[in-house]
Amino acid sequence: MDYVSNGALMAAVWLSAPGRLVLDAIIASTAGIGLLLSFILGRRAMRRQYFHRRDERVFALRQNWEAILSGAVPAANWRKEPLDSEIVEEMLLDDIEAAHMARHSGEAARLLNVLRSSGLLATRLHEATAYEGWRRRRALVALGRTRAPEAVPVLARALEDPELETRVAAVRGLGGTGLPEAAIEMLDRVAGRGLSTPGLTLQNSLLNCCQGRPEILRPYLHQPEGRPREMLARVLGELATPAMEEDILLLAADPLPEVRASAARALGVARPASAVELLSELVKDREWFVRLRAVVAVGTIEDARVIPILIEALCDENRYVRLRAAGALAQMGPRLEQIVSKVIETHDRFALHAIISEIERAGGVARLFSAISDPSRREDATAALMQALRAGQEQVRSAARAERKPAVVPKSAKGNS
Amino acid sequence: MLLKFILFSNYSLFFYYLASNLIYLALLIIALMASLRHRRRLASIRLDRLRHSPLAPPITLLAPAHDEEKSIIESARGLLALDYPELELIVINDGSTDRTLDVLAEYFQLRPADLLYIPEIPSAPVRGVYISQNEPRLVVVDKEPGGNKADAVNAGLNAASKPYVCIVDADSILERDSLLRIMVPILADPKRVVAAGGIVRVLNGSRVADGQLTEVHLPKSWLEVLQVIEYLRAFLIGREAWAAGNMLNIISGAFGIFRLDLVKAVGGYRATAIGEDFDLVTRLHRYLLDQEMDYKISFVPDPVCWTEVPADLRSLARQRARWHKGLLDVLWPNRDMLFRPAYGRFGSISLPYMWFFELLAPVVELVGYTTIILAAVLGVLSREYFLQFLIYGYAFGTMISIGAVLQEEITYKRYNDWRDVVRLVLYCFFEHFPYRQMYLVWRLQGFWQYFRRDFVWRPMKRIGFQSGAAKK
Numbered sequence: 001m002d003y004v005s006n007g008a009l010m011a012a013v014w015l016s017a018p019g020r021l022v023l024d025a026i027i028a029s030t031a032g033i034g035l036l037l038s039f040i041l042g043r044r045a046m047r048r049q050y051f052h053r054r055d056e057r058v059f060a061l062r063q064n065w066e067a068i069l070s071g072a073v074p075a076a077n078w079r080k081e082p083l084d085s086e087i088v089e090e091m092l093l094d095d096i097e098a099a100h101m102a103r104h105s106g107e108a109a110r111l112l113n114v115l116r117s118s119g120l121l122a123t124r125l126h127e128a129t130a131y132e133g134w135r136r137r138r139a140l141v142a143l144g145r146t147r148a149p150e151a152v153p154v155l156a157r158a159l160e161d162p163e164l165e166t167r168v169a170a171v172r173g174l175g176g177t178g179l180p181e182a183a184i185e186m187l188d189r190v191a192g193r194g195l196s197t198p199g200l201t202l203q204n205s206l207l208n209c210c211q212g213r214p215e216i217l218r219p220y221l222h223q224p225e226g227r228p229r230e231m232l233a234r235v236l237g238e239l240a241t242p243a244m245e246e247d248i249l250l251l252a253a254d255p256l257p258e259v260r261a262s263a264a265r266a267l268g269v270a271r272p273a274s275a276v277e278l279l280s281e282l283v284k285d286r287e288w289f290v291r292l293r294a295v296v297a298v299g300t301i302e303d304a305r306v307i308p309i310l311i312e313a314l315c316d317e318n319r320y321v322r323l324r325a326a327g328a329l330a331q332m333g334p335r336l337e338q339i340v341s342k343v344i345e346t347h348d349r350f351a352l353h354a355i356i357s358e359i360e361r362a363g364g365v366a367r368l369f370s371a372i373s374d375p376s377r378r379e380d381a382t383a384a385l386m387q388a389l390r391a392g393q394e395q396v397r398s399a400a401r402a403e404r405k406p407a408v409v410p411k412s413a414k415g416n417s
Numbered sequence: 418m419l420l421k422f423i424l425f426s427n428y429s430l431f432f433y434y435l436a437s438n439l440i441y442l443a444l445l446i447i448a449l450m451a452s453l454r455h456r457r458r459l460a461s462i463r464l465d466r467l468r469h470s471p472l473a474p475p476i477t478l479l480a481p482a483h484d485e486e487k488s489i490i491e492s493a494r495g496l497l498a499l500d501y502p503e504l505e506l507i508v509i510n511d512g513s514t515d516r517t518l519d520v521l522a523e524y525f526q527l528r529p530a531d532l533l534y535i536p537e538i539p540s541a542p543v544r545g546v547y548i549s550q551n552e553p554r555l556v557v558v559d560k561e562p563g564g565n566k567a568d569a570v571n572a573g574l575n576a577a578s579k580p581y582v583c584i585v586d587a588d589s590i591l592e593r594d595s596l597l598r599i600m601v602p603i604l605a606d607p608k609r610v611v612a613a614g615g616i617v618r619v620l621n622g623s624r625v626a627d628g629q630l631t632e633v634h635l636p637k638s639w640l641e642v643l644q645v646i647e648y649l650r651a652f653l654i655g656r657e658a659w660a661a662g663n664m665l666n667i668i669s670g671a672f673g674i675f676r677l678d679l680v681k682a683v684g685g686y687r688a689t690a691i692g693e694d695f696d697l698v699t700r701l702h703r704y705l706l707d708q709e710m711d712y713k714i715s716f717v718p719d720p721v722c723w724t725e726v727p728a729d730l731r732s733l734a735r736q737r738a739r740w741h742k743g744l745l746d747v748l749w750p751n752r753d754m755l756f757r758p759a760y761g762r763f764g765s766i767s768l769p770y771m772w773f774f775e776l777l778a779p780v781v782e783l784v785g786y787t788t789i790i791l792a793a794v795l796g797v798l799s800r801e802y803f804l805q806f807l808i809y810g811y812a813f814g815t816m817i818s819i820g821a822v823l824q825e826e827i828t829y830k831r832y833n834d835w836r837d838v839v840r841l842v843l844y845c846f847f848e849h850f851p852y853r854q855m856y857l858v859w860r861l862q863g864f865w866q867y868f869r870r871d872f873v874w875r876p877m878k879r880i881g882f883q884s885g886a887a888k889k
Contacts, residue, residue, distance in 0.1 A: 198605060
């Protein structure tokens with residue numbers, strides 16, 4: 001067989017098997033290109049037109065905004081146009097949000113009444129119960145933004161939906177209301193059968209709803225196990241008040257480290273009478289991140305009793321805990337020289353270097369020097385600086401060599417004084 | 418015999434491209450679904466609360482800089498202006514031969530400082546550590562040149578004091594809320610998520626003011642626009658889809674966040690690595706799977722890092738050859754992970770894909786071109802086959818590229834000017850010739866350089882940020 005007939009044979013074989021597939025693939029790809037192009041360009045064109053029209057209508061409706069709110073322009077006039085209806089709803093929801101942020105409860109109530117009287121709220125309630133999929137989810141989120149108490153039972157029912165996205169929308173909606181009764185609906189489920197939604201979404205919603213009355217968390221704090229318990233503790237960590245001291249105390253002794261870490265955070269936020277004592281225990285916790293959170297909390301408390309706790313934390317085996325403690329100590333301006341002296345007494349070279357680093361970073365070295373010129377502080381400051389100099393680079397280097405991995409590279413003259 | 422070879426080659430090529438394209442199609446569909454899901458979820462996360470939250474874990478930003486005097490001030494200012502409750506910025510001056518350190522010292526009033534520096538990870542000697550007198554969050558580490566970015570990052574890792582490190586390129590611009598956004602998966606699941614990558618996009622053509630991007634436009638030159646398409650395809654399709662299955666194999670060196678303890682546990686960046694970002698993520702996977710840890714490495718498509726891409730062919734050729742060298746440099750030492758059950762999906766899906774459809778792609782392509790030429794010379798080239806195969810490759814490749822543009826359009830929509838979108842779509846049709854063939858040559862050069870042990874770093878020609886004016 002010569003090459004030409006070989007070529008023909010190959011072409012024949014090719015066309016009989018993969019060739020057909022290739023033809024199909026070409027057709028499919030070309031169709032795909034066409035569809036994608038039409039979609040991109042068509043969508044652009046439609047969106048352009050839509051936004052142009054929308055801008056015009058927004059302007060027109062804004063001109064008559066007060067008349068719409070007062071009812072001088074009857075709702076039936078703008079509700080018959082779906083675009084107008086959508087714009088008015090959006091504007092009302094934005095204004096409700098702004099009114100709540102500015103704490104104008106009267107204005108928020110007036111706007112909510114417009115939603116009610118115009119039938120927009122009823123439409124959303126209907127969509128949230130009668131429909132499925134994205135229409136329902138959009139309605140759930142919009143209902144949350146209305147902050148209407150009558151939306152809460154509808155939103156709560158959606159928490160039972162088998163679709164995760166719908167449950168997420170319901171949680172978002174409940175969070176959007178910012179109402180304690182919405183929090184109770186979520187908490188009941190978290191403490192009971194559990195609520196399967198992304199933790200961060202649920203946590204944000206609970207934070208929003210419990211802000212005004214964090215005490216509603218109390219009956220639920222000790223019920224759930226595992227992750228839900230950690231999540232509730234985190235919410236408490238953000239919103240705790242001194243009145244919740246007992247709950248924090250219990251959480252501080254919890255077997256879950258994440259819960260203990262949140263208790264430490266709560267102590268820093270609420271600062272109850274027992275905060276310093278409890279935190280002094282938590283900085284000795286076996287989990288480093290609990291100790292870290294405790295040190296961060298201790299650093300926020302302005303009390304002389306925290307200095308020894310922070311100095312102890314400065315000798316922690318974990319680097320982050322040491323650095324956090326050093327950072328907090330370095331901020332304690334007037335007591336700096338005593339702090340350095342006490343750190344020197346620990347004979348912990350890493351602790352000393354950590355505090356010197358942080359003091360340097362915070363510009364505290366200059367303060368130490370200025371303390372020398374003050375007769376009442378001279379003795380402490382001089383001793384601190386002398387000790388610091390003696391316990392400087394060489395000691396850190398030898399200590400580092402003694403450690404398993406770390407070693408210190410001598411810095412050249414250019415960078416270090 | 419020759420005929421049999423040509424026939425075999427034809428069939429093999431066909432099935433190779435079919436498999437490759439089907440995988441890309443699957444990745445496109447997964448990516449579209451993942452980004453839509455991400456956007457819906459994002460709507461329920463309150464970034465404003467995170468912005469002021471003392472609970473947000475502190476972050477150290479590491480910005481290695483080598484001869485960046487043109488852009489370093491704007492870049493550092495941009496990084497310091499990021500929305501995040503607690504961050505420190507460590508600029509590592511990697512033995513710059515220009516005035517990088519001087520301009521930093523002048524602008525930020527640097528002074529030498531005696532900060533704790535324990536070289537747990539080896540790097541070239543550190544000449545000094547400086548802190549700023551007008552910006553307490555800034556630390557500058559001045560070191561001897563290490564010859565590569567990895568060495569500079571390692572020096573920065575030693576100086577980092579926060580539990581998370583975000584590695585960025587000093588010549589890149591992060592969007593103001595990008596740190597908040599990249600932290601979303603970590604905050605949602607801090608125990609499992611050990612690292613996260615953001616999207617890197619092409620800065621050329623856009624406007625920059627005060628270290629921040631003010632207007633997004635496509636670049637003017639064809640070479641840069643084609644790179645825009647490549648970046649969209651790589652990030653919005655590839656990384657998004659791989660991350661959805663927890664098989665992400667690269668977190669771009671231009672923008673990624675990592676748990677510092679884990680990066681240190683794997684020994685930081687491998688100083689000799691050519692593709693240090695790919696190498697680090699692969700070693701993290703290996704370490705975490707060896708430890709049998711339940712972990713996740715995430716990709717977040719909306720925290721955007723804008724970076725300058727090569728505007729001339731010479732720089733682009735060098736960059737692409739280096740990337741391919743880097744790929745080989747990581748895949749070869751980690752070949753023992755292939756198909757080993759201990760390495761799960763990463764070892765049995767992600768790495769084999771990288772081997773067969775990324776690393777070996779230029780070889781297969783070269784064999785394809787050779788076969789066609791050979792068949793033509795011998796007179797056995799079936800024109801029908803050739804034409805069909807050409808049209809098929811062209812149409813499918815174009816469709817995938819347009820798919821990436823679609824992904825950008827329906828989700829993130831950074832190009833607001835419709836002319837930019839039209840140009841972007843048009844260029845999807847033109848990237849197959851001669852750009853694809855040039856790319857093939859550059860990748861083969863990468864192979865050649867690797868086998869010749871040519872690991873010299875060849876810098877890219879940079880324009881620098883132009884405040885208030887569009888670049889290019």
